[in-house]
Amino acid sequence: MNFLSRKTLIVAALIAIPLFSVNMQLRSKSTPWVLMPFYFASSAIQNGYAKFSFGVRSTTDLYLNLINVKKENRILRQKLAEYEAQQGANTELKLENERLNKLLDFRRKTNMHLLAAHIIGRDIFTDYHTITIDRGSYDGVKRGMGVIAINGVVGYAIEIEPHTSKILLITDRNAVVDAIVQRSRAHGILQGLNRDTCEITFIKRSDDVKVGDTIITSGLDNYFPKGFPIGTVTSVSRDQYGLGQNVLVRPVVDAADLEEVFVILNANYQNLENLTAEGN
């Protein structure tokens, strides 16, 4: 026992006991009780930061516009400058209006019950791909609900708090979505691989998949509508032996470009393939 001093034993206990309890709690699907206050705090802080950021951004925009007006005043008459500033603001409003109209139009066209949400946070670690949105259980968000943008699938909800939710992006290696190849109807499971690539597993060797094929949701689980775009096939290869083939997919949605998303509260078993065809 000489080498095991009292200090070493205390340090070992300090490390082992919480690790053991954390590991035990991870076996259950629910959020560990020990994390509840931390979730509450981080939810409030992230929402606060997001609101602060939106506020600062709009104030900065306003300030920059004012500086522009002053600069232009030196050259042009005040009225003209004001008019131009107004026109600039109108253009910005017009662009925003167009973007929001697209969202609204998309929402109107579907039978799905959608909930619009802002992205307020991203994952702290590089090799995990999640985002946080400003909607939670108070808004009806539940674990497993699909999250989409206008042009494609984004991910699904994994951790729900009263006012925020954590969304697992389809590019995360732990994410899985039931998918089909639009052209040949070959069926497989889409899994995340890295920041901009997914792969399709459990797809038969004999299935017809080509580079450029569009991958869509199968809609089997009703978390996503049927026929909604996920990505485009970028590579197809077959090992010398094996039952399947290696299919790599580039998602149509890049999370880095998103500000707003939709949570699918109820997909209503909708088939969007017809809708997309009409749209095209």
Place this chain on the structure above:
Amino acid sequence: MREVSYRVLNYLFFVLLAELLAGFQASLWLHVFGYFPSPYAWVAVLIYWALYRSIYEAIIMSYLVSFTVATMTGAPLISVVGVNLTVLGIILLLRNRILWSGPNSFMLAAGISALVIPIVSFALSYFVDRRPADEFYYYDWILRGLLTSAFSLPLYYLFGFVDRMTQREPPKDTESEVV
């Protein structure tokens, strides 16, 4: 105010700072700089306690920081705890060997930690995750290391201020030679 109250207050302040710094990294940085690599802001709290507190207190704080960070990532709690304990272990090993007192040492320790985190997270994914990580982001790794180191300098003084406010002795700024 009694000494115990000051001590509890000190813990609370540092947990709150960890929350704010993690929130800064996850939320505010996203709104200002988008998906550009962000510094591991929260790791500064862990480093501060690893360098200037007893080993017991440092372990307790590493758990509290882990609970904070786990709410802002898709990584499982066990992985976050593992990463933080490993970082703590490395800093404790270096503390009496190559690290000295003062802000330079703090920045160096923060930089080292930021470089260690992705490696440990990557390695741990083979034991914890259903599908281990298969890509290491080198560009991200280097940038985060540099940014974390730079970002930790003002935090060193902020933490010292919190210590003074809660009647704890802040670290001395005197620099000594590398042992």
